[in-house]
Amino acid sequence: YYYYYYFKYTLSPSSWSDYILKYLLVTSNLLFTVLGLVTLVVGLWGLINKESFAQEKINGIGTDPMLLFTFLGFILALLSLMGCVGALRENMCLLRTFSAIVLVLVVAQVLAVVVLYSLQRQIEDYLRSGMLAAMVRYQDDLDLRFITNEIQTGLQCCGADTYRDWGINVYFNCSAPGVQACGVPPSCCIDPLENGTVWNSQCGVGAQKLDEFSAQSVIFLGGCMGSISRWIEQHSGVIITVVIILLGVQILTLFITARLLQKIRWSRAQHAVYLQSLQ
Helix, strand or coil: CCCHHHHHHHCHHHHHHHHHHHHHHHHHHHHHHHHHHHHHHHCCCCCCCCCCCCCHHHHHHCCCCCHHHHHHHHHHHHHHHHHHHHHHCHHHHHHHHHHHHHHHHHHHHHHHHHHHHHHHHHHHHHHHHHHHHHCCCCCCCCHHHHHHHHHHHHCCCCCCCHHHHHCHHHHHCCCCCCCCCCCCHHHHHHHHHHHCCCEEECCCCCCHHHHHHHHHHCCCCCCCHHHHHHHHHHHHHHHHHHHHHHHHHHHHHHHHHHHHHHHHHHHHHHHHHHHHCCC
């Protein structure tokens, strides 16, 4: 009686599909576990390398971008490991917890997309405030300097709305005593490299004193907020596709987990029937 049900299940097409789905879930979660651990290590390396845990810097650790890498890496690794072990061990508790968390993440992401779409103006103002705050701390925070330089170089822009926004930085303000007074960072320059190899850190000196006609041959005049808006419009199709794929993968993961849970319950029910038949 027991072997009849056993072979009926194991040799049926549905059982083989369940077997494939199970190890597909294990493989995907294993890959995401590795990705999470790599992200976690990068975040911790960044925090340790910058001595963010030092007593004089510990108060500012909450705004350190590397802390976000550490947190996301830990959550991704823990969640993926939970799904991987749950699938391998066919542990219903772990699988239920895993699927519940993934479901919450899917709902949260859908809500985030709706909020981002409906509050575009407020988000733009928030990004502008963040950009200006990064410009204020440009010389004092290596992470913010790197991010600001990458944005300005990649989008070919300067400042939030105009290159004169750099006057809010105490080093680039025209009343500053240093050589950088009334200047802009080299990432604002159209050609910041000398002979194609050497970064000219002085290429933006005195740029704020220039009128727009004279400045346009030296630096990018447009602000980064406008460039970001144009970039989003130009790549909206790619962004939507990526969002749909990510949500689709997570929904597929929920389906596979639900199917695996159903299979485990069925197997245990058949085992219970077999034990009753022996009594």
